Amino acid sequence: MNLPGSSVSWAAKVLAVTRKDITAEFRTRYAINSILMFALVTLTVISMALGLMTPDSDLMAALFWVILFFAAMSGLAQVFIKEEEAGTALILKLSTEGLVIFFGKLIFNLLLLTVLSVLIVPLFIILLKVTPQNWAVFLIGLVLGDIGLAGATTIIAAIVAKATVKGALFTVLSFPILLPLLMAVIDITKVAFGGGNFGDISTGLQLLVAYDVVMVTVSVMLFDFVWRQ
Amino acid sequence: MWWKILIFAAMSAVIIAAFMTPSPMNPAISLGDADVYRIFYFHVPQAWVAALAFVLSMIFSIKFLKTRDMQYDTKAVLAAKLGLVFAVLATVTGSIFAKMTWGEFWNWAEIREVSIFILLIIYGAYFALRSALPNAETKATLSAVLSILFAVSAVFLIFILPRLYADFSQHPSDSVVDREGQITMGATVAAIFFSSLAVFTALFAWIYNVSLRIAKAYDKNLPEN
Numbered sequence A: 001m002n003l004p005g006s007s008v009s010w011a012a013k014v015l016a017v018t019r020k021d022i023t024a025e026f027r028t029r030y031a032i033n034s035i036l037m038f039a040l041v042t043l044t045v046i047s048m049a050l051g052l053m054t055p056d057s058d059l060m061a062a063l064f065w066v067i068l069f070f071a072a073m074s075g076l077a078q079v080f081i082k083e084e085e086a087g088t089a090l091i092l093k094l095s096t097e098g099l100v101i102f103f104g105k106l107i108f109n110l111l112l113l114t115v116l117s118v119l120i121v122p123l124f125i126i127l128l129k130v131t132p133q134n135w136a137v138f139l140i141g142l143v144l145g146d147i148g149l150a151g152a153t154t155i156i157a158a159i160v161a162k163a164t165v166k167g168a169l170f171t172v173l174s175f176p177i178l179l180p181l182l183m184a185v186i187d188i189t190k191v192a193f194g195g196g197n198f199g200d201i202s203t204g205l206q207l208l209v210a211y212d213v214v215m216v217t218v219s220v221m222l223f224d225f226v227w228r229q
Numbered sequence B: 001m002w003w004k005i006l007i008f009a010a011m012s013a014v015i016i017a018a019f020m021t022p023s024p025m026n027p028a029i030s031l032g033d034a035d036v037y038r039i040f041y042f043h044v045p046q047a048w049v050a051a052l053a054f055v056l057s058m059i060f061s062i063k064f065l066k067t068r069d070m071q072y073d074t075k076a077v078l079a080a081k082l083g084l085v086f087a088v089l090a091t092v093t094g095s096i097f098a099k100m101t102w103g104e105f106w107n108w109a110e111i112r113e114v115s116i117f118i119l120l121i122i123y124g125a126y127f128a129l130r131s132a133l134p135n136a137e138t139k140a141t142l143s144a145v146l147s148i149l150f151a152v153s154a155v156f157l158i159f160i161l162p163r164l165y166a167d168f169s170q171h172p173s174d175s176v177v178d179r180e181g182q183i184t185m186g187a188t189v190a191a192i193f194f195s196s197l198a199v200f201t202a203l204f205a206w207i208y209n210v211s212l213r214i215a216k217a218y219d220k221n222l223p224e225n
Helices: A010-028 A030-050 A057-075 A078-086 A089-095 A098-128 A135-161 A169-194 A198-227 B002-020 B034-067 B070-102 B111-132 B136-164 B187-218
Strands: none
Touching (some): A010 A078, A010 A098, A030 A057, A030 A098, A057 A098, A057 A135, A057 A169, A078 A089, A078 A098, A089 A098, A098 A135, A098 A198, A135 A169, A135 B136, A169 A198, A169 B111, A169 B136, A198 B136, B002 B034, B002 B187, B034 B070, B034 B111, B034 B136, B070 B111, B070 B136, B070 B187, B111 B136
């Protein structure tokens, strides 16, 4: 616990929040289990439904992000929902300022998405028999896509945590916000599967970087309204 | 009272003019039946009002977060409700036009159809959140935050994506505004079109005012004016 006036740096406070969430996650494994199982189930459904068909790489790029999107939607809201459900949100509010919480939770969600990506990419390649022709393009799309997914939905998670009926609300609210990201990132993954290079994705890349920066900035500006509610 | 009569008379005049004058179609570049193009006089103003309502709702949301005055929340919700109605109208009329000229009710490659569909989803999500929140103040604050987030996302979608994917558009933009943004419609078409735009905007303003008065009559906490 950091008392006011203590010399702990801002970054250390943020990481403390992330570390707390990681410890809590290792005890319950709720978010990671639901995200990974959701991704696995969706992947299996798609893989079995396609059966012996050999769909083109454009469709594969779209399917890859459909899996990642829905898997992320199944678990990313947990960071704030669990605080409200366990009744710990108030203590967290007292212990540090809102932005520290926001970035701590954002980094935790980003770690969740990284674990998800690391596990789902090899499975996708094995089960759906598609390999990125250009790994550099694929990975930069994946990294920027994950940052965008976590950056844009962390504030939505905080909003949803206040709702009495949660259900599919997180997905419903996140979709309009994530749509520009998904369109850009599917475009980049298409290029990666098709074997293009960085020249083909410059517009998409610019859009993606702009999106990530703008969404995190706007979230930072608005987060206190949600958190102090 | 005179507002109501004026809008009724002006709307009737626009409808009569829209069907009594030659079609706004530009035969040099457009396909299909000329009469179908008369929907332009109604479809475009509806889409305009839907977008206007969305912007208004966002402005009221920002004002609410700044002042914490509940009357701005009421205004934001009313603008969003009306925007939803006009967005549905614009989607339906646009879809009919698409079927008559391009052969399909819906086409995902057409960026403006995608945009209006997203606008519908945004309004849907906004009301979904409102119905899931417990008390009036939480409802007002969180939906205001959401509406600002949606507006940022809409800027990306409505202004950036059509430029990224410009070659997909089948919209008959050349018959009204050419690629350089110059208005190319004839004087009669322009007169009817801009009258229709004004009448639809006035219709929106009138319904909005009536709804606001009703909301204030129900809720005594809101200021009278």
